[in-house]
Amino acid sequence: xxxxxxxxxxxxxxxxxxxxxxxxxxxxxxxxxxxxxxxxxxxxxxxxxxxxxxxxxxxxxxxxxxxxxxxxxxxxxxxxxxxxxxxxxxxxxxxxxxxxxxxxxxxxxxxxxxxxxxxxxxxxxxxxxxxxxxxxxxxxxxxxxxxxxxxxxxxxxxxxxxxxxxxxxxxxxxxxxxxxxxxxxxxxxxxxxxxxxxxxxxxxxxxxxxxxxxxxxxxxxxxxxxxxxxxxxxxxxxxxxxxxxxxxxxxxxxxxxxxxxxxxxxxxxxxxxxxxxxxxxx
Amino acid sequence: xxxxxxxxxxxxxxxxxxxxxxxxxxxxxxxxxxxxxxxxxxxxxxxxxxxxxxxxxxxxxxxxxxxxxxxxxxxxxxxxxxxxxxxxxxxxxxxxxxxxxxxxxxxxxxxxxxxxxxxxxxxxxxxxxxxxxxxxxxxxxxxxxxxxxxxxxxxxxxxxxxxxxxxxxxxxxxxxxxxxxxxxxxxxxxxxxxxxxxxxxxxxxxxxxxxxxxxxxxxxxxxxxxxxxxxxxxxxxxxxxxxxxxxx
Numbered sequence: 001x002x003x004x005x006x007x008x009x010x011x012x013x014x015x016x017x018x019x020x021x022x023x024x025x026x027x028x029x030x031x032x033x034x035x036x037x038x039x040x041x042x043x044x045x046x047x048x049x050x051x052x053x054x055x056x057x058x059x060x061x062x063x064x065x066x067x068x069x070x071x072x073x074x075x076x077x078x079x080x081x082x083x084x085x086x087x088x089x090x091x092x093x094x095x096x097x098x099x100x101x102x103x104x105x106x107x108x109x110x111x112x113x114x115x116x117x118x119x120x121x122x123x124x125x126x127x128x129x130x131x132x133x134x135x136x137x138x139x140x141x142x143x144x145x146x147x148x149x150x151x152x153x154x155x156x157x158x159x160x161x162x163x164x165x166x167x168x169x170x171x172x173x174x175x176x177x178x179x180x181x182x183x184x185x186x187x188x189x190x191x192x193x194x195x196x197x198x199x200x201x202x203x204x205x206x207x208x209x210x211x212x213x214x215x216x217x218x219x220x221x222x223x224x225x226x227x228x229x230x231x232x233x234x235x236x237x238x239x240x241x242x243x244x245x246x247x248x249x250x251x252x253x254x255x256x257x258x259x260x261x262x263x264x265x266x267x268x269x270x271x272x273x274x275x276x277x278x279x280x281x282x
Numbered sequence: 283x284x285x286x287x288x289x290x291x292x293x294x295x296x297x298x299x300x301x302x303x304x305x306x307x308x309x310x311x312x313x314x315x316x317x318x319x320x321x322x323x324x325x326x327x328x329x330x331x332x333x334x335x336x337x338x339x340x341x342x343x344x345x346x347x348x349x350x351x352x353x354x355x356x357x358x359x360x361x362x363x364x365x366x367x368x369x370x371x372x373x374x375x376x377x378x379x380x381x382x383x384x385x386x387x388x389x390x391x392x393x394x395x396x397x398x399x400x401x402x403x404x405x406x407x408x409x410x411x412x413x414x415x416x417x418x419x420x421x422x423x424x425x426x427x428x429x430x431x432x433x434x435x436x437x438x439x440x441x442x443x444x445x446x447x448x449x450x451x452x453x454x455x456x457x458x459x460x461x462x463x464x465x466x467x468x469x470x471x472x473x474x475x476x477x478x479x480x481x482x483x484x485x486x487x488x489x490x491x492x493x494x495x496x497x498x499x500x501x502x503x504x505x506x507x508x509x510x511x512x513x514x515x516x517x518x519x520x521x522x523x524x525x526x527x528x529x530x
């Protein structure tokens with residue numbers, strides 16, 4: 001059971017991400033920790049991955065905007081995308097207007113429901129509400145969502161969504177042990193993402209001494225190694241987003257991104273300076 | 283230059299929240315957040331408040347709690363701030379133009395296609411009031427204002443509060459009704475700046491000004507609480523308080 005899993009370097013971690021993969025990414029809006037592996041995102045861009053289909057769980061910000069601006073993305077399924085107090089996601093906005101990415105507007109509970117169906121190996125999952133929404137109309141046309149009669153009710157239409165089974169899930173957590181178990185704290189959706197996905201790639205802030213699954217306080221918020229494909233030890237791996245109590249967001253960098261990304265040329269400067277020209281191979 | 287308007291809106295929303303049991307406020311919502319915290323202070327322990335994203339002023343353990351509570355009747359009030367609202371209370375949080383290549387693109391629908399239909403009292407809120415936002419017909423329906431009778435829908439819009447006025451929404455008639463205009467506005471100026479038709483009585487009330495008790499709670503309590511998520515807004519609230527010449 002307790003086989004030691006050796007953490008890999010960041011380039012080895014993202015070797016598991018291929019062209020055209022369906023990739024699930026976390027929302028950054030948790031006060032606990034952002035959970036976004038920005039270090040792996042930069043490595044994916046340096047690897048020139050193309051045609052990624054992103055699934056935001058259930059919303060996204062800097063991470064997807066950076067990947068879209070760098071030309072890695074074919075489509076984005078999300079409940080929302082913005083840089084929060086720093087403003088609009090400018091590269092996303094430009095790409096949707098140009099038609100260079102396919103935008104699949106969804107809603108947070110439908111994304112959760114589809115991943116739960118994926119996690120449990122179910123053929124579909126019902127979702128409350130949505131009837132009469134253009135979100136439903138477009139996803140019915142393009143993604144097979146349906147309205148069915150509640151089999152346990154009478155004249156009671158209910159929306160059902162097909163499962164999401166991502167090729168890859170990628171996130172950043174505070175702790176991992178030397179056996180490949182990763183501690184996610186309150187981010188319960190990370191476990192659903194991992195179980196629904198073929199591969200789960202995790203960067204982590206710090207080592208936990210001992211076995212997380214043997215620690216009664218930590219185990220309930222731990223994803224066991226059986227769901228984890230590879231881990232990489234990356235202190236400050238969420239930078240410039242925040243790492244919870246470990247570090248605050250880099251507001252100056254995020255402001256710079258929000259400003260630079262307003263134009264293609266400005267974005268290219270940011271990309272060169274903060275992504276392409278930095279060495280994070282360790 | 284402060285006009286005290288934010289405080290008028292905070293107090294107007296807090297009055298609407300009176301008697302509610304469980305109120306949730308989403309991201310990028312400093313005025314609704316302040317209103318919920320004010321209403322909670324006035325409720326004498328009768329109101330639970332969730333400021334999403336806050337570590338201090340939320341009892342949720344994660345985002346799933348918002349949807350689970352909404353779908354099991356554990357939440358009675360939520361705020362939404364759509365880019366477009368029409369006269370039937372359809373809301374658009376996606377953008378302007380033909381979908382999917384939009385000329386004006388907003389962040390997206392978030393949880394509104396579910397929450398708008400499941401939470402009994404949705405308060406629509408905008409910090410402005412103009413014809414390009416309050417339109418005859420939305421370009422994209424993130425969530426519909428009303429539903430056919432066979433659709434399970436315990437929730438929906440109950441009020442629209444803007445920088446100029448407070449409307450209620452009648453679900454049977456699928457129409458807004460002007461309840462009051464904020465100080466400094468008239469029913470005529472509201473009609474002038476609204477792109478859809480709505481009901482109103484011959485003499486429209488004026489939204490009450492903030493009362494001393496509310497101002498005192500904002501000064502002593504709410505502005506410190508809201509600073510956790512909105513430090514700049516907390517400072518502007520203090521400026522608004524000075525407009526009302528209340529000792530801070």
